[in-house]
Amino acid sequence: MSTSRDQKRTLWYDDSAQQLRIIDQTQLPHQLQVVAIETLEQACDAIVNMQVRGAPLIGITAAFGVHLALRRDAGALAQTCETLAKTRPTAINLQWALSRLSEGLVSVPQAQRAEAALEMAKTMLEEDAAACSAIGDFGLELLSALLTEKQALGGDSVLNILTHCNAGWLATGGWGTALAPIYKAHQAGLPVHVWVDETRPRNQGASLTAWELAQSGVPHTLVVDNAGGHLMQHGMVDVCLVGSDRTTASGDVCNKIGTYLKALAAYDNAVPFYVALPTSTIDFELEEGVRDIPIEERAGDEVTHVSGIDEAGVKRKVAIAPAATRVSNFGFDVTPARLVSGLITEKGVFPATGQGLQDIRARL
Numbered sequence: 001m002s003t004s005r006d007q008k009r010t011l012w013y014d015d016s017a018q019q020l021r022i023i024d025q026t027q028l029p030h031q032l033q034v035v036a037i038e039t040l041e042q043a044c045d046a047i048v049n050m051q052v053r054g055a056p057l058i059g060i061t062a063a064f065g066v067h068l069a070l071r072r073d074a075g076a077l078a079q080t081c082e083t084l085a086k087t088r089p090t091a092i093n094l095q096w097a098l099s100r101l102s103e104g105l106v107s108v109p110q111a112q113r114a115e116a117a118l119e120m121a122k123t124m125l126e127e128d129a130a131a132c133s134a135i136g137d138f139g140l141e142l143l144s145a146l147l148t149e150k151q152a153l154g155g156d157s158v159l160n161i162l163t164h165c166n167a168g169w170l171a172t173g174g175w176g177t178a179l180a181p182i183y184k185a186h187q188a189g190l191p192v193h194v195w196v197d198e199t200r201p202r203n204q205g206a207s208l209t210a211w212e213l214a215q216s217g218v219p220h221t222l223v224v225d226n227a228g229g230h231l232m233q234h235g236m237v238d239v240c241l242v243g244s245d246r247t248t249a250s251g252d253v254c255n256k257i258g259t260y261l262k263a264l265a266a267y268d269n270a271v272p273f274y275v276a277l278p279t280s281t282i283d284f285e286l287e288e289g290v291r292d293i294p295i296e297e298r299a300g301d302e303v304t305h306v307s308g309i310d311e312a313g314v315k316r317k318v319a320i321a322p323a324a325t326r327v328s329n330f331g332f333d334v335t336p337a338r339l340v341s342g343l344i345t346e347k348g349v350f351p352a353t354g355q356g357l358q359d360i361r362a363r364l
């Protein structure tokens with residue numbers, strides 16, 4: 001799963017076994033378990049159950065899912081895309097990948113569709129890794145400038161970055177979005193330290209981001225979700241850097257629930273708030289994020305229970321709320337563009353404004 005220091009992979013296609021392979025992210029950080037995906041149903045389950053998650057990775061998994069479905073029934077393109085589109089509603093990369101496949105495959109003779117879908121899926125995987133690497137390069141310039149500014153003002157020599165959820169290589173084709181600039185900065189010898197939000201209820205920060213950063217030796221500290229405001233008030237955060245599941249044509253940013261509160265705290269404390277995303281995460285059809293982005297609501301037991309392993313290494317899921325408690329579990333929220341300092345994409349860094357988004361579109 002790790003092809004080089006620069007290319008850690010959470011998903012790959014095994015040509016000899018003719019199987020898609022994924023790291024089962026529900027087992028991390030306790031177990032590094034690789035699972036084979038051979039059917040459309042398995043691909044859908046992996047997305048729904050969050051064995052794979054993160055906006056770009058959801059799109060890439062769906063692309064391979066189309067291949068798996070077509071090799072069983074070459075005539076099932078439309079129906080397959082419909083099934084996959086229903087797996088998770090918020091990340092636009094899913095629709096983006098499915099549209100690209102349907103448009104690309106519709107003119108391909110049925111007998112060749114499965115093979116063509118596989119080639120397209122592999123291309124998407126490589127393109128996403130390259131896009132994330134470019135995000136890392138642009139983000140590195142930004143972090144480097146922020147560190148120079150901090151040092152010129154007489155601050156200490158470490159750049160403190162706060163991130164939410166997991167926007168690392170586990171969430172993408174490689175490198176990650178928000179974590180890519182951090183990895184590049186660490187590799188370039190920039191002194192960085194990451195505040196990792198635990199990210200309730202699924203704990204992607206505690207289970208995935210902390211695990212990723214530890215693997216790469218990036219200094220980091222895990223904090224509860226509600227700590228960000230306090231840290232910012234005390235000058236302990238120099239920049240917030242998060243990913244996105246869908247960004248609109250006006251620059252509104254949808255990301256994991258709790259991101260908006262971090263952006264508000266950042267605004268109140270004059271901490272820059274940057275969002276890193278590949279252009280496949282932009283929904284140019286939508287202007288208004290708060291009103292129009294569909295927000296996934298997930299099962300209540302993610303809130304009423306916590307899962308983990310005990311001292312004996314046994315996996316447990318324990319209740320932390322009364323059994324009959326009513327639960328609401330929105331998976332994402334929207335940060336209005338006015339709170340976003342900039343969008344770091346593979347095309348460069350742009351303002352989160354209508355003009356900024358038009359400039360990005362002009363470069364596609």
Ligand SMILES: CSC[C@@H](O)[C@@H](O)C(=O)COP(=O)(O)O
Nearest residue numbers: 053054055165167171243244256
């Ligand atoms: C490159 S990842 C950007 C986002 O997808 C990430 O921050 C996020 O919110 C993931 O949510 P998840 O519910 O784990 O799929």
